[in-house]
Amino acid sequence: MRGLIYACGWLAIIILGAIAAFLIHNSVRAIQEAGIGTMLSTTAWYPTSSPGKFGLLPLIVGSLYVTGVALLVSVPVGVGAAVFISEFSGRRVKDVMKTIIEFMAAVPSVVYGLIGVAVLIPLVKDIFALDSGMTALTGGVVLGIMSIPTVITISEDALHAVPADLRRGSAALGNTRWQTTYKVTLPAAGSGIFAASMLGLGRAIGETMAVLMLTGNAAVMPASVLESVRTMTGTIAAEMGEVVQGGLHYSVLFAVGLVLFIITFAINLAADLVLERQRKRWRR
Amino acid sequence: MVIPMQLSADGGAVITAVRDAEYTAEVTGGAIGSFSLTDVSVAYGRDRVIEGVTMDVPAHAVTALIGPSGCGKSTLLRCLNRMNDELGNVHVGGRITLDGQDIMGKAMDPVELRMRVGQVFQRPNPFPMSIFDNVAYGPRTQGIRSRTELSDLVEATLRSSALWDEVKNSLKKHAFELSGGQQQRLCIARALATRPEVILMDEPASALDPISTQQIEDTIAALKSSVTIVIVTHNMQQAARISDKTAFMLRESLEAPAFLVEMGDTKRMFTNPEDTRTESYITGRFG
Numbered sequence: 001m002r003g004l005i006y007a008c009g010w011l012a013i014i015i016l017g018a019i020a021a022f023l024i025h026n027s028v029r030a031i032q033e034a035g036i037g038t039m040l041s042t043t044a045w046y047p048t049s050s051p052g053k054f055g056l057l058p059l060i061v062g063s064l065y066v067t068g069v070a071l072l073v074s075v076p077v078g079v080g081a082a083v084f085i086s087e088f089s090g091r092r093v094k095d096v097m098k099t100i101i102e103f104m105a106a107v108p109s110v111v112y113g114l115i116g117v118a119v120l121i122p123l124v125k126d127i128f129a130l131d132s133g134m135t136a137l138t139g140g141v142v143l144g145i146m147s148i149p150t151v152i153t154i155s156e157d158a159l160h161a162v163p164a165d166l167r168r169g170s171a172a173l174g175n176t177r178w179q180t181t182y183k184v185t186l187p188a189a190g191s192g193i194f195a196a197s198m199l200g201l202g203r204a205i206g207e208t209m210a211v212l213m214l215t216g217n218a219a220v221m222p223a224s225v226l227e228s229v230r231t232m233t234g235t236i237a238a239e240m241g242e243v244v245q246g247g248l249h250y251s252v253l254f255a256v257g258l259v260l261f262i263i264t265f266a267i268n269l270a271a272d273l274v275l276e277r278q279r280k281r282w283r284r
Numbered sequence: 285m286v287i288p289m290q291l292s293a294d295g296g297a298v299i300t301a302v303r304d305a306e307y308t309a310e311v312t313g314g315a316i317g318s319f320s321l322t323d324v325s326v327a328y329g330r331d332r333v334i335e336g337v338t339m340d341v342p343a344h345a346v347t348a349l350i351g352p353s354g355c356g357k358s359t360l361l362r363c364l365n366r367m368n369d370e371l372g373n374v375h376v377g378g379r380i381t382l383d384g385q386d387i388m389g390k391a392m393d394p395v396e397l398r399m400r401v402g403q404v405f406q407r408p409n410p411f412p413m414s415i416f417d418n419v420a421y422g423p424r425t426q427g428i429r430s431r432t433e434l435s436d437l438v439e440a441t442l443r444s445s446a447l448w449d450e451v452k453n454s455l456k457k458h459a460f461e462l463s464g465g466q467q468q469r470l471c472i473a474r475a476l477a478t479r480p481e482v483i484l485m486d487e488p489a490s491a492l493d494p495i496s497t498q499q500i501e502d503t504i505a506a507l508k509s510s511v512t513i514v515i516v517t518h519n520m521q522q523a524a525r526i527s528d529k530t531a532f533m534l535r536e537s538l539e540a541p542a543f544l545v546e547m548g549d550t551k552r553m554f555t556n557p558e559d560t561r562t563e564s565y566i567t568g569r570f571g
Contacts (some may be wrong), residue, residue, distance in 0.1 A: 003374070054558070137527070165405055165407060165409035165411065166409055166410070166411060166412075168367065168370065168405065169403075169405060169409040169410075169411065169471070169474075170421070171367065171370055171398065172365060172367060172398055172400040172402065172403035172405075172476065173398065173399070173402070173421060173422040173425060173473070173475070173478060174397075174399035174422065174425055174426070174478060175397055175425050176398065179425065184411050184412075187412065187413070188411070188412045247299045
């Protein structure tokens with residue numbers, strides 16, 4: 001029985017290692033034939049021409065544009081909501097808000113995508129007078145809304161972890177609740193809020209369905225967020241069904257997956273390290 | 285020793301709170317920082333925890349609040365700077381005046397009151413910032429921006445709390461790097477920096493070792509010439525050592541609210557108490 005529990009514990013690590021190994025194994029052909037340097041530095045993505053051109057840069061930049069916009073939406077709104085819930089709302093409002101946020105996180109991403117198609121695409125098209133409303137901005141805004149629950153939850157935890165004594169100390173020095181929040185509580189929770197932003201970013205960069213529906217999926221270098229982009233996740237999802245198993249294109253898609261894996265792994269690791277440092281700080 | 289009140293006289297910036305205090309001081313006869321409590325009661329929701337406390341807290345003296353755990357000493361202390369407002373669902377009745385001015389009415393802004401009545405907490409609670417910024421926190425809230433003025437104030441208050449010599453070369457160090465005793469003296473300096481008339485201390489030495497406790501007590505003794513001190517303590521010897529007046533509170537059962545048994549000069553309270561319950565408590569028969 002004890003062995004079984006141990007095995008379950010180790011399983012998570014084994015699965016993670018296996019995913020990495022699997023991605024690397026399947027990317028080998030791409031790395032050898034298309035070349036890492038070429039893939040990461042060229043901008044032409046024509047996987048079906050012959051010979052195929054596999055420049056990943058438009059996809060990486062596409063992902064960065066979309067997640068950048070997402071971050072601009074999710075961090076201010078998420079942190080603001082967390083401050084409201086943690087510092088200004090009563091217990092009843094807090095409970096209701098937390099439940100609603102859990103619901104928000106549970107809505108399938110394809111539903112967010114549908115709403116984006118119905119509402120945001122025409123809106124972006126009209127506001128910026130574009131030919132098409134399918135842009136990095138559209139996808140980014142929806143992704144930002146989707147990652148708000150993550151940002152709120154982790155930021156709220158960080159604010160909650162700030163000792164009540166600090167708030168009282170500030171109040172006892174003649175500070176209003178708002179002054180206390182921005183002068184003491186927010187800075188004290190700073191690293192946790194940074195981690196929350198990072199985890200929100202991780203959520204956004206890995207999201208597939210909504211961006212596939214909203215960004216237009218043109219695999220060209222975008223000049224601004226008002227152009228159509230194709231993200232790394234979108235590329236894998238859209239093209240995987242059409243490739244020859246074991247072929248070069250197939251392998252390149254795994255290489256895209258590997259890049260994505262490394263980026264999200266690094267983001268999550270950074271966030272975890274920051275959170276751990278914050279935890280240590282308040283334990284003393 | 286440089287004391288904050290002197291500094292306010294020649295320090296340049298005139299703080300509204302201090303000016304008001306000087307004005308009321310004329311009315312009350314010179315002494316700044318005296319409380320008068322009349323029939324004060326406190327209820328948490330429906331639970332009446334304190335009732336009928338009437339007492340005078342003299343200016344420029346140390347008043348100790350003693351009594352067994354749960355007798356409402358800290359709650360009463362928090363009435364004096366309206367920190368009970370922060371807890372929610374707390375109702376305070378009766379009348380409390382500071383230098384003759386009602387502090388419970390709508391006319392008194394709790395934010396302004398707390399600049400006049402500082403507080404030091406049971407556990408040291410320095411802010412996560414540098415030593416300098418901790419002390420300058422209150423003055424900055426009051427709108428003092430001048431770097432030299434802030435430095436002078438920080439030095440003066442750190443001297444008053446007997447911490448200056450230990451930290452004068454490391455003011456930029458993070459406050460969390462200080463020891464517990466140093467942190468508590470930093471918190472005293474921080475409370476002094478708004479140039480209050482009164483400092484409330486809620487068992488300020490209970491989390492500290494004997495040497496740090498001694499330093500805090502020395503600091504209190506040095507401060508009382510310039511500021512009124514009200515201290516809650518569990519430690520009889522401490523109350524006897526440092527206070528001028530002692531008030532003994534008691535809550536005899538959970539059904540009945542706590543009340544003030546008696547209050548008087550510390551010397552008399554500890555040698556010749558009027559009430560037998562006071563005598564039992566200070567001789568260690570209960571609590």
